[in-house]
Amino acid sequence: MAPDRANIPAGQRLWDLSVTSSGWAVSGDVTVRSLSGLQEALQNPTQPATGEITLDLSQLGRMDTAGAYVLERARAALAGQGLELRFVNLSPDHAALLARVQQAMPKVETQSANPFSLALLLEKLGRMVAGAGQFLLELHAMLGLFIARLFWLLRHPSEFRLTALVHHCDQVGWKAIPIVALMSFLIGVVLAFQGSVQLRQFGAEIFVIDLIAISILRELGILLTAIIVAGRTASSFTAAIGSMKMREEIDAMRTLAIDPATVLFVPRILALLITLPILGLIANVMGLFGGAMMAWIELGISPGMFLARLLEDTSARHVLVGFVKAPVFALIIGVIGCHAGMGVGGNAESLGRQTSSAVVRAIFAVIVADALFSVFFAMMDI
Amino acid sequence: MAGDVVISLRGIRNQFGPHLVHENLDLDLYRGEVLGVVGGSGTGKSVLLRCIAGLRPPQAGQITIFGQDALHCSEAERREIDARMGVMFQDGALFSSLTVRENVEVPLRGIRGLDAGLRRELADLKISMSGLPYAAGDKYPSELSGGMRKRAGLARALALDPEIVFLDEPTAGLDPIGAAAFDTLIRALSETLGLTVFLVTHDLDTLHATCDRIAVLAEKRVMYTGTMADMLHVEHPWVHEYFHGPRARAALDSLERTA
Numbered sequence: 001m002a003p004d005r006a007n008i009p010a011g012q013r014l015w016d017l018s019v020t021s022s023g024w025a026v027s028g029d030v031t032v033r034s035l036s037g038l039q040e041a042l043q044n045p046t047q048p049a050t051g052e053i054t055l056d057l058s059q060l061g062r063m064d065t066a067g068a069y070v071l072e073r074a075r076a077a078l079a080g081q082g083l084e085l086r087f088v089n090l091s092p093d094h095a096a097l098l099a100r101v102q103q104a105m106p107k108v109e110t111q112s113a114n115p116f117s118l119a120l121l122l123e124k125l126g127r128m129v130a131g132a133g134q135f136l137l138e139l140h141a142m143l144g145l146f147i148a149r150l151f152w153l154l155r156h157p158s159e160f161r162l163t164a165l166v167h168h169c170d171q172v173g174w175k176a177i178p179i180v181a182l183m184s185f186l187i188g189v190v191l192a193f194q195g196s197v198q199l200r201q202f203g204a205e206i207f208v209i210d211l212i213a214i215s216i217l218r219e220l221g222i223l224l225t226a227i228i229v230a231g232r233t234a235s236s237f238t239a240a241i242g243s244m245k246m247r248e249e250i251d252a253m254r255t256l257a258i259d260p261a262t263v264l265f266v267p268r269i270l271a272l273l274i275t276l277p278i279l280g281l282i283a284n285v286m287g288l289f290g291g292a293m294m295a296w297i298e299l300g301i302s303p304g305m306f307l308a309r310l311l312e313d314t315s316a317r318h319v320l321v322g323f324v325k326a327p328v329f330a331l332i333i334g335v336i337g338c339h340a341g342m343g344v345g346g347n348a349e350s351l352g353r354q355t356s357s358a359v360v361r362a363i364f365a366v367i368v369a370d371a372l373f374s375v376f377f378a379m380m381d382i
Numbered sequence: 383m384a385g386d387v388v389i390s391l392r393g394i395r396n397q398f399g400p401h402l403v404h405e406n407l408d409l410d411l412y413r414g415e416v417l418g419v420v421g422g423s424g425t426g427k428s429v430l431l432r433c434i435a436g437l438r439p440p441q442a443g444q445i446t447i448f449g450q451d452a453l454h455c456s457e458a459e460r461r462e463i464d465a466r467m468g469v470m471f472q473d474g475a476l477f478s479s480l481t482v483r484e485n486v487e488v489p490l491r492g493i494r495g496l497d498a499g500l501r502r503e504l505a506d507l508k509i510s511m512s513g514l515p516y517a518a519g520d521k522y523p524s525e526l527s528g529g530m531r532k533r534a535g536l537a538r539a540l541a542l543d544p545e546i547v548f549l550d551e552p553t554a555g556l557d558p559i560g561a562a563a564f565d566t567l568i569r570a571l572s573e574t575l576g577l578t579v580f581l582v583t584h585d586l587d588t589l590h591a592t593c594d595r596i597a598v599l600a601e602k603r604v605m606y607t608g609t610m611a612d613m614l615h616v617e618h619p620w621v622h623e624y625f626h627g628p629r630a631r632a633a634l635d636s637l638e639r640t641a
């Protein structure tokens with residue numbers, strides 16, 4: 001039962017357990033760093049045991065709580081076997097420490113085991129479904145709250161916070177222009193390049209214009225804008241409202257008779273409703289511009305020809321189909337962002353969790369809505 | 383006070399940009415004592431604590447811990463010093479992704495040759511010694527009240543049986559009963575474990591109940607050190623106000639009544 005000496009820093013004294021006919025004796029240091037093996041040594045009495053064993057601690061050097069714990073536990077274990085371990089010749093300091101540890105011995109409470117069963121799985125599934133239903137309900141409540149407050153503000157225009165609206169338009173719209181413009185320009189470039197490679201095989205290069213125009217105007221321009229805005233804005237709504245919630249600012253507002261929905265939600269969601277279509281327009285223009293550039297470079301279609309064919313062939317309804325979706329996406333992003341912010345609890349972890357889940361939910365919901373729109377427009381033959 | 387100095391600070395200067403927090407600060411901490419550090423807001427009590435604990439080197443001065451120059455030693459020597467000290471931060475500073483027991487086990491993991499079962503039991507012992515119920519070991523910090531988080535932070539600070547513990551505002555934000563229980567706990571631990579305690583506090587009751595000696599931070603240095611009784615005779619206006627103000631009188635009175 002020799003302790004692993006290689007693991008002990010050099011120069012450190014170790015414990016030693018001697019077993020004689022008169023009793024046991026522990027000498028040396030028993031500290032958390034040097035007690036490996038002591039527990040086993042004490043719990044395997046090498047002698048046929050009598051009713052009482054004395055443990056001489058007169059040669060004990062340093063002892064910390066870990067050492068005292070091991071001695072104390074050995075005593076308890078031997079007591080379970082009907083033996084009594086008596087500590088003798090200990091210094092007052094050691095006695096005090098042993099007494100303290102004895103007093104603090106953790107009382108192990110039996111934990112209820114966590115059985116893995118089908119019923120438990122089903123219960124979990126049921127809770128998740130109920131939770132999802134509850135979540136959808138809350139989103140509708142948030143949407144209803146927004147609409148109700150919006151109409152209330154229409155009747156009480158003096159209560160409306162124009163400054164906040166302008167500020168949020170700046171944050172949500174103006175500052176998003178570079179990233180949205182760059183992204184859709186690149187998407188236009190990619191579409192033109194990929195389309196030209198494929199269409200050249202059929203000698204139908206000229207249709208690359210239709211490809212770019214329809215896909216950007218109808219789908220990609222507005223969808224990708226919404227996804228970028230969901231990532232930027234839903235998270236910032238959640239973070240801003242959530243940190244106010246965390247610091248009880250929202251409760252303070254309520255006690256001061258300020259309605260958080262009017263002050264916080266309406267300007268934010270309204271700013272999204274105003275700016276998302278504008279961002280979508282910018283995305284459309286930049287996407288077409290990128291496509292035209294690439295078509296010019298790759299296929300030699302001049303910008304003039306691109307424009308002529310675009311105006312001649314592409315129906316304006318594609319643009320309308322795209323833009324109809326913008327306010328819906330804006331509502332989805334704003335409502336999810338604000339709702340997640342209100343779900344923040346009292347600690348910083350929940351703020352982080354809610355912020356990331358707001359982004360995931362907003363992007364997911366935007367894509368689901370886009371798919372529903374596609375199905376709807378296809379069935380309506382638009 | 384055997385006169386065995388474990389920490390000695392000489393000529394400490396701490397500065398944040400143009401803002402001078404400490405200048406020429408001297409302080410000694412003796413083995414086995416409970417030293418209470420008081421001072422007005424912004425006098426750098428916590429900065430001093432962070433300074434000694436090695437979290438923020440001072441701009442000038444000398445820190446000697448266990449007879450070793452703590453500012454100009456090798457990293458290995460500093461680690462050895464750190465292993466003999468424990469810090470309890472104001473709100474416990476528990477790792478939020480770990481349960482309380484796992485938190486207490488963190489410092490124990492660094493010890494080779496300590497098997498997982500014993501490590502867990504030692505963590506349970508420390509949790510129980512800090513006055514937490516056994517069931518608290520399975521909880522996450524966010525599920526605990528402020529007082530329990532402080533106790534769990536203390537359990538983690540005590541995990542390796544340090545010789546010195548630093549306590550940053552141990553009773554701030556606790557209800558009077560919880561604060562009194564914490565005072566008793568500090569006193570009991572310092573007596574049975576032979577702990578040296580460096581305690582930063584605002585709480586006069588804590589000073590009365592736990593501290594052997596009080597150090598007053600004012601005018602960028604340790605103005606006065608001495609026992610509670612000594613403090614009552616100091617003429618410095620801030621110290622006088624602090625120990626003779628209405629709240630101080632109430633604390634003193636209650637102490638006299640119980641005595």
